[in-house]
Amino acid sequence: MRRKERDMNFQTTETIQRLWETFLNEQLASLPPEQRDAAATQFEQRFGELMAKNGADGDGGFFDLIGLGPNGGAGFDAIGYPHVQPDFDDSVVPSQLHAAAELYFIYQHERMKVFQVVDVLLRLFRLGKMRIQRGPGARGLYLLQKWQPLRYSVRDRMVAYRRAFNYGTAQAPAGAVVNRNFHRQLVGFMVALGQYFRDLLIGEVIRGGQLIDQRPFGSVATVQRIGLDLRYALDRSTYGNIFALAMEAGHYLKSVLQLLDAPDIKKAFDANTKWDVIEIVSNRYLGGVAEPSQRAKMAESGRRILQFVADNDFRTAIDPILFQSVVRPMGAHAEAWLAAYRMTPEGRGFPGVTPALRGVLGVPQPASV
Structure with missing residues (x-):
């Protein structure tokens, strides 16, 4: 039988x-x-x-x-x-990917010099060079100085950025996995999303026309392939203390941003918002401001995109109409991130959506005429 x-x-x-x-x-x-x-x-x-x-x-x-x-x-x-x-694409740790998304948000604020600005305020408060006394800002600085709640130093954070994103010049610990292709994959995912929605628009306008042959890269498969690669690389490089560091630094960042918005601190620098405080202190004590507008948008949209990558399984056989509906909110974030990235020092050489996508996919550039 x-x-x-x-x-x-x-x-x-x-x-x-x-x-x-x-x-x-x-x-x-x-x-x-x-x-x-x-x-x-x-x-x-x-x-x-x-x-x-x-x-x-x-x-x-x-x-x-x-x-x-x-x-x-x-x-x-x-x-x-x-x-x-087949289960390779499912073998990731979701908590690590979410921690990576938060760490990226923290990194962009690190580039905006938020942590350095707080250190300057603590020094000025300790030396009596800032005219605040008993307000909420003075109390917040006192508590930060007394308890020193952020136990992860700038070196610890720089090592974490290097491991997870290959950002910065910190020396990675011997034997640690460094996500060397993160930025290339992130840019590739952003441009794939941008190209996908541009192709949808073009296809609706000129469907059936000869120009349709000039849009071979805006496909669901391209977005899925780069998204899976990005998710896998983040998963294998964010073990260890990345989760704990992202949680602690994230709570610290939230607290200090609220502190910078205290009325007595804003008054001490003749500022209207916390971002004015960051700009004034950066210009006065830190050698200049560091693209706060662009970094803020990259932090917001980059975190949202990485959260989407963490939570999406990128099923190969997904209904294209369903995929279009699910991914549509991410299209706006991708375009916003790219627009901000172009205005940063490292993004000013950005070649454009189609050339960048060709480079990520390993497609040779067409010969110039």
Whole structure:
């Protein structure tokens, strides 16, 4: 009886594989065009379920094949189909990816000199060079000076940025994994999203025209492929203290931003907002301001994009219409990030969406005429 079940198991699998395409074409041909995309996605999911169901269970098929099963050696036609469930793209730690998103937000504020500004205020408060006494800002500076709540030093943070994003010049610890391709993959993901939505717009306007051949890169597969690579690389480089550091530094950043908005501190620098305080202190004591407008937008949109990457499984067989709906809010964040990135020192050489995407995908640039 068991031998017969295995025969049917293998024969059923072979039949499904051989006749599936014919069955799919016949079924889709009988449906209205507007229903075919959704039906094709459902058929693809059903095909995967059938393949998994008809695969060999456990190690029995392998032992039968090599002659160690209860029935001795068995031929190929009596062995269950060796269906292996793909799970590489799911083997990530979500908490690490969310911590990486927060760490990126913290990094951009580090580049805005927020942490340095707070250190300057603490020094001025201690030396009596800032005219505040008993207000909320003075009390906040006193508590920061007394308790020193941020235990991760600037060196610790710089090492974390180097490990997770390959940003900065800090020396990575020996043996630690450094995410050397992060920035390239992040820019690639942003430009893939931007190109995807630009292609949708172009396709709606000139659908069927000759210019449609000039948009080969704006596809769901491109966004998914770069997103998966980005997620995998972040997962393998953000182990250790990255989660704890991101949580502690994130809470500290939130507290100091509230502190910089205290009325007595703003009055001491004749400022209207906390961002004015950061700009004035940076110009006066830190050698100049560091693109606060661009960094703030990159922090906001970059964190949101990385959160999306962390939470999306990028299923290959997803319905394109569903994917378009899910990813649409990210298109605005990608465009905002790119617009801000172009105005930073490292982004002023940005070659544009299409050339950058060609570079990420390894496609040769067209020869100049």
